[in-house]
Structure formats: structure tokens, C-alpha cells
Amino acid sequence: MSHLKFIATTTFGLEATVKREVQRLGFENITVYDGAVYFDGDETTIPKANINLRSSDRVLLIIGQFKAFSFDELFEKTKALNWQDWIPKDGNFIVTGKSIKSQLYSVPDCQSIVEKAIIENLKKKYKINWFEKTGAKYKIQVSILKNEATLTIDTTGDALHKRGYRSSAVIAPLKETLASALIELSFWKKDRVFLDPTCGSGTIPIEAAMIAKNIAPGISRRFISENWGNIPKEVWKDAKIKAYSEIDINFKPEIYASDIDPKAIEIAKHNAVNAGVDDCILFETKALKEISLKNDYGVCICNPPYAERMGELKDVENLYKDMGKIFRKNKTWSFYTITSHENFEKLYGKKADKKRKLFNGNVKIDYYQYFGAKPPKSN
Template identity: 45%
Template sequence: MEKFHLYAATAAGVEALAGRELREMGYQTQVENGRIRFDGTIEDILKTNLWLRTADRIRIIVAEFDARTFDELFNATQAVAWDQFLPMDAVFPVEGRSQKSQLHSVPDAQAIVKKAVATKLAAIYHRRTRLPETGATYPLEVIINKNHVLLTLDTTGPSLFKRGYRVGKGGAPIKENMAAALIALTSWHTDMPFVDPVCGSGTIPIEAAMIGRNLAPGYNRDFLCETWDWIPNELSRQVRAEADAQADYDTPLQIFGSDIDGHMIAIAKRNAEEAGLSQDITFKQLAVQDFTTELHHGVIVANPPYGERLSDQAGVRELYRQMGQVFKPLTDWSKYILTADLEFEHFYGQKATKKRKLYNGALRTDYFQFWAQRRPRTKAASQRD
């Protein structure tokens, strides 16, 4: 089966996580800013769209070359065998990006690529009139960086963070793939308790349950490439059936989400039900200051309000103080808290074990990590040594 040059697009700061996911799936990777390159077949395109938790989308690298003039861009684009990807009636919108390049006008670059592709397809399909563009959509992108051009074809459609279970949301919901990234950066395993004490619409606990159940995050949605005539429907059904067979519905999970807002808890419960995970997560209306637990060796992941507006800042920093006070006795729990407030540690009352810079959308944030005391080893583990 033919192999394609591919890349998984990611948010800044998440590249290493998506690269790890791909390597665990058996791919050789090359990690770059905002993307991870790998090679794969049509089946791999479907599998990576279905299984990647932290990526945004999967793109085919159609061509790659240097260009410093619009003539060079046109000629190199026209030279591509576009009929291998686009049928005669393809709808092919062209997006663009450019930085540190002589071809700095993105609209002009998009127009040149569009014209070059149309010219090549018209010649191949013997069209004397304009191409109809009435069929399936094949979104193209021209990316120019330091005069190096990537022409890519998006296979995903709506971003991979759109899992399909979110029927309700709050004011500033975290994206599903960012929630998965936050969990991937923790020490959590499925035999440990997991808590989100400011869960909002439930995204973080739902993503934890999906990981715990080994559910493919893209299972309940479609991908744009599944509408293309060269992606076999039977192969798509086969890949989805294989994913369904890998689900684990037997491992016991202890996943909890709480929030001070009862309306948000109701939304979280609906979202979990839509994801088929309502039996795996315990949601409860609860203020952070009232949180207690008798469980041990767990993980807390929180995405509290950031207090970006001055009018909100005092209340949010009081929440940080409450977190510090409530979590301090939980010495055998690890806590991971995402916020854009660089003074968080001061109000929380403890220096983080580690900080990691992440981007929540366009917003720079830090992931403050407070690691637990070392978990005691089991007798069986000691005997194995």
C-alpha cells in the first residue's frame, strides 16, 4: 500500500507528547515546532486520526520545495501530480501561512497555489472551462517558512479536539486534546484515584476516563478524508472495529469531578453520558475549600480560572489560597495546576516541583506540578527485584 509523508499538527508545547503517542503506535517520528512528521499508509491516516489524543489534525505533505518568487511557487506547485489526490470535481480551498520569507503576502501565495492547482487539474482532466468544485472537500495549505514551502492536504476536517461528546460547555472550556495533554504530563495510572476539583463542564475527568477505558478519542466522530473517493469505506469500518475491540470496560476506575457551580455539574454529567462514561465518573457540586478525601496516592489535575480581568483577580487568588490549604495535607497525592498567573505559587503557598510552559489556545500558561512523596513499593514488586 502506498505510503505518504504525513505530519500531526499540535499546539505549541505539546509536540513531544504527540510524538510519544505516535512512537507508541509504532511510527518513526521527527518532532518539529508545531508538528511531528511520520510516514504512513491510508490505514495509518485513519488510525492516527482515530487514536491521537493530543494532536490537532493529520496532514499529508503533498510537496516540499524552496521558492523565493511567485513564478517559482507557481511552477513547483503546478508540477505536482494533483490528480493523485484531487478528483475533477474536488472543492479545494487554500489556506496559507508565511514567516521570515520573501513571499510574505499570504493572500497572494494562496491565490498562486490555487491557480497552479487548477491549471494542472484542468490539463489532466481536459477541462476547457472552470473546474466545477461540486464534490468532496480537499483543504490545502501553503506554509512558507524561511523560503521553504510545504504544500499540505488536511485529512481531518474539524480539529481532533472535537471528540463529539461535548453537548454543553461553560464560559471558557479547555479543549479536549489539551485536557488529554495535561493528563499525559502527570504520574496517573488507572489504578490510582483521579480528581479534578474545578471540573467545569467535565472535560478533564472525561478525558481521563477515555484513557482509562482505552477508548479511541475519535471513535464517535467522522473525518473529512472518509468522504474522499480514494479512502475505502471498508477500510474505515475495519479500523473503527479494531479500535472498538481494544476498549477496556473491566478495569475499575476512581475518577471524580467537582465544581462549586451546580449548573456546570449538570452539564458535565450530560457530557459524560454522551461519551458513554457516566458510570465511570463521580461528579459532585462542591467548593474547593470543602474538598476532602480518604483515598491515597492519587492525582489532582485542575484548570482553575486565571483571573485575567482585574475585577476577577482577587477572587481567583483566594481560590489558589484555598487550593494550597486543602491540598497541603495530601502529601501522597500529586497535584497539577494550569494557570496563566505567574504568581500562582505565592498564593498557593508552595513552590512547584516543576513548571512546564504550555499554550491554552493563544494564551501562555504554566503547568505547576507538585509531586507526591514516593509511593511505597508493593511486596510483590520488591520480591521481583
């Protein structure tokens, strides 16, 4: 079981960000495809990747990959894989599927064939005909792309954006994984001032504080594979102890977060306490237009409303104009924002230095990036 292959799944546009994270964690043989970063590892990779990846959605364990042009081929090749190494006699396994540009296009048929093939494989090992499925959960996926089938088991369970600290949220909260990716894509370093003036439930500043203090995103949650019998409990324990030992408890980043809505600030404060970073974020109820930039070389990353609903457009456009008025004035500040509004740059009053296409859920957005002057090097 020592040589294993994995996929860290990503939202469209975040592949390079997740690849960098996978590299930083020391995993090898990395290849990138749309929405997926492949890498090699062993059983210790399962806790390490799940606990530490900030921008990936989930970590899948690859059981096999092969060409499949017929149901017979899918059945036989699936049956021949090492399911018995992973699924115990009482394993509660379910199969989901997807098929894109492939001869085997009926997903329900593919799922049921894969399930039958796995049962045949397990029957041989356990010498039983009926599986009670009363034990740990195994979420298997058959994914067929251009006639190449990839069979995986999900090691994550609840997706990785569910860190566990956000007990309540405002309308339209940002996924924690996307918030973290926006920070990773910026030039912010932990010694620079950070600001989110439309912080809502606090996701972006909380993720920034966790990065600054090196708090692993999955440190206080559980993962589906923690219940798998064949990964020794020690492996999980060691990965968690390591993550705790790497927290920089004494580092206090300078992070400011504000919102016009006092209820949002109440929620954000509560979430920051849950995340263990309330000591380094200064929350304030404040309209964006009241912000004055006191320090130099700060970085603002925000997720303002986009006005998906009629009637809000004027307010949102005025908000974007106010952003321009405040942040264009100070040439040392860097300003980053996401929105689906096509005329953002015009309203802000300046063309972005860089623009990146991303998705916030199903909504196509642009990540507008305005780079301020580089801070002087400290000696």
C-alpha cells in the same frame, strides 16, 4: 500511494507529548519542529492517526515540500506535484496559506498561485477547463517558512479537539486536546485515584476516563477525509472496528469531579454520558475548600479560573490558597494545575517541582506540577 508523509500539528509546548503518541501508534521516521510532528505512513495512517491521536490538533497529508524564492518557482513546483492522486474531477478544493520569514511574503498571492498551479495539473488529467467543485472537500494549505514551501491537504476537518461528546460547556472550557495533554504530562496511571475539583464541563475527568478505558478520542466523530473517494471505505471501517475492539469495557477507574456551580455539574454529567464514561466518574457539586482527601496516592489535575476579569481576583487567590492548604497536607497526593496568575506558587504556599510553559488558546499559562510520593509497587 503507499508511502505518504504526514504532519500532526500541535499547540506550542505540546510537541513532545504528540511525538510520544505518534510513536505509540507505531508510526515511523518521526521528526519534531515547532508546532509540528512529522511522520511517515500509508493510506491506513489517515484513519488511524485521526481516530487515535489525543493531543494533536489535526493531521495534514504532505503533498510536497520544496524551496521557493519566486512566484514562478512556486507555480512550477506546485504544478509538478501529484494532486491528481488525491483530488477528483469534482473535488471542492480551497487553498489557504501562511508565510513566515520568506521572500514570498504575500499570502493572498501565494494562495492564488498555488490554486492556479493545481488547476493546471488537474486540467491535464481530467481534460476539462472548468472545475465545478461540487464534490468532497479538500482543504489545501501552502505554508512557507524561511523560503521552504510545504503543501498539505488537511485530513481532519473540524479540529481534533472536537471529540463530539461536549454538547454544552461552561465559560472558558478547556480544549479536549489540552486536557488530554495535561494528563499525559502527569504521572497519573489508570489505577490511581483521579480528581478534578474545578471540573466545569468535565473535560479533564472525561479525558482521563477515556484514557483509562482506552476509548479512542475520535471514535464517534467524522473526519473530512472520510468523504475522499480514493481511501477505501474498508480502511475507515477497519480502523473504527479496531478502536472499538480495544475499549476496556470492564475497567472502572476511580475518578472524582466536582465544581462549586451546580449547572456545571449538570453539564459535565451530560457530557460524560455522551462520552460513554458516566459509570466511572463521581460528580458532585462542591466548593474546593470542602474537599477532604480520603484516599492516598491520588492525582489531582485541574483548570481553575485565572481571574482575567477584574473583581474576581480575590476569589481566585483565595481558591489557590485553599488548594495549597488541602494538597500540601497529604504528601502522597500529586497536584497539577494550569494558570496564568504569576503568583500561583506564593499563594499555594510551595514552589512547584516542575513548571511548563503552555498556551490555553492565546493565553500564556504555566503548568504547575507538585509530585507526591510514589505509590508502593503492587505485587
